[in-house]
Amino acid sequence: MQNKTLYDKVWQNHVVHERDDGMSLIYIDRHLVHEVTSPQAFEGLRLAKRDLWRKDSILATVDHNIPTTDRSAGIDDVISKTQVDTLDQNCKDYSLTQFSMLDARQGIVHVIGPEQGASLPGMTIVCGDSHTSTHGALGALAFGIGTSEVEHVLATQCLLMKKSKNMLVKINGQCQSGVTAKDIVLAIIGKLGTAGANGHTIEFAGSAIRALSVEGRMTVCNMSIEAGGRAGMIAVDDATIEYIAGRPFSPKNEHWELAVKQWRMLNSDEGAHFDSEIDINADELQPQVTWGTSPEMVADVNGSVPDNVSDDQRRALQYMDLQPGTSISDIKVDKVFIGSCTNSRIEDLREAANIIQDRKLASNIKLAMVVPGSGLIKQQAEQEGLDIVFKAAGFEWREPGCSMCLGMNADQLEPGERCASTSNRNFEGRQGKGGRTHLVSPVMAAAAAVHGHFVDVRRYL
Amino acid sequence: MKSFAEITSTLLPLDRSNVDTDAIIPQQYLKSVKRTGFGVNLFDNWRYQDPGLLGQDHSQRRLHEDFVLNQEKHQDAKILLARENFGCGSSREHAVWSILDYGFEVVIAPSFADIFCSNCYKNGLLPITLNDGDVDYLFEQVKADASYQCYVNLDSQIVKDENDKSFSFQIDEFRKYCLLNGYDEIDLTLQHESKIKEYEEKLKLTSPWLFAAN
């Protein structure tokens, strides 16, 4: 038998039918749904008078549009409200499991899947959202799909696709204290470029990945798509299984034993073939800060914006209002956002709070906000008193959702404002028209909040 | 789904690489629960000076006159010519809907992001991958003469220009067959209904926890 990669194994387990040309019908185990990319799919289903194939595979929540301030009075923005109400109604009509806006379990779709144990190793997991790659941290094959594909999965529980290529990204060595999962993945994107993994499923491996918590692994897999990889995966180990045990949707009793036995096989065989491979040495990694309008435009915190720039880079610097050669530590920020499906889990908040403790926002910071990834994370953080730490420093402590990661709700940058953000995209206008985004880790965002500009967070540790 | 066979048209040259889906259609327009009406907001942040909202009268907004989409000479183009990694970023199918709604039927680029590409096929928008040199050539031609035209034929997988220069392109047989015929993929998949059920029954035995009540 040929040696297989982790991706080969999960793929092969899900082939329902394969055509001669390689186009395959792939079975989908878990379908996560949110309000933005689903209304047209449900509408399509109704128009074609089709039924849903498997309701119990679906978990729905609202996250993109909802306010992060007091929600008891509902949503002010009528258009956002329509979209949220449409999901509520669809879930009611089809009797789907949904965490609605006032449910404590509500949160960003990629945070709540793993948190609930609804995302499990070996599963195929899809969602009408490109950051579905997050769930690959558990050894699942998870990827984002468009709305037509959402409709296709609702109607058939399957997707038509061709197998992608295998890429191995190995991060050897050990990260220094203050260098986080976010810095690892930003460095990978810097090396690969935003299209480097197009057509590939990435497997992240190596000692620095093994040393990460499962939450940190999610941060890495989350941004696979920023390197062009539709899916990113990490092999199952003890940490994975420990993470899943006891969660609400996780297998119970005799199912648990059976599941763990199968999950233990979810790794790449010795000598399995990868179409491409890159190595990164974690020992040398520094905290990363993006300076441009694409996640590949990234530098070490002690480095600077490039001197010799291409046309694309020049355009990016113009948009960002930066000169070639500027030191990263000279870049001042106006706002700080700690949140998003990349970095809004409890460990992120703990680490950021640790930096903020007994410190205050710098005077030039107009707004700093923390948006937990889910209602349960918010509760947990409050039990640990993290909210007090953030508020004492001058941060706003908000309700869970996507928030300023993409600014579909009221949380946006004003034109020209510069933000240290723990999210995943620094595209033009991503956080609001004319807004300027610098992607960083939670501890780096916290340190920028205290100093008003980027600083090497390692000096605190 | 809309079918595609052939087209002759001028090209609109969008000379930037890594054009992301946030640029193609910004976040505020994703609040729509419809599939239509996005054309007026295609490349919204590059096209208009002032910010826009879903449902407003966009004809009153101030244009960035120098943005290529606003130039009179490219108004009738049905082929969008772009650079590498076109459509990267989010999975929003609204990106494809807005390109189609604006009036494009073909996008030519050296490479496309994976999800964007699959969204194209589901909607009858034809993404054509040509090599860098050929794309450079097309940019040069359009920039020299905005009335420069190309003929695209899906069946023979060919792009041919008015100088009789032609380029062939690759496409999966299955994708081509669906596009040419305008087939609905869900219908095609449901032809395998019994196979899906069979697979599911097997799965219930091997991995029963996947079906345990939530």
Ligand code: SF4
């Ligand atoms: S937090 Fe940002 S990236 Fe994540 S799902 Fe929400 S909008 Fe998308």
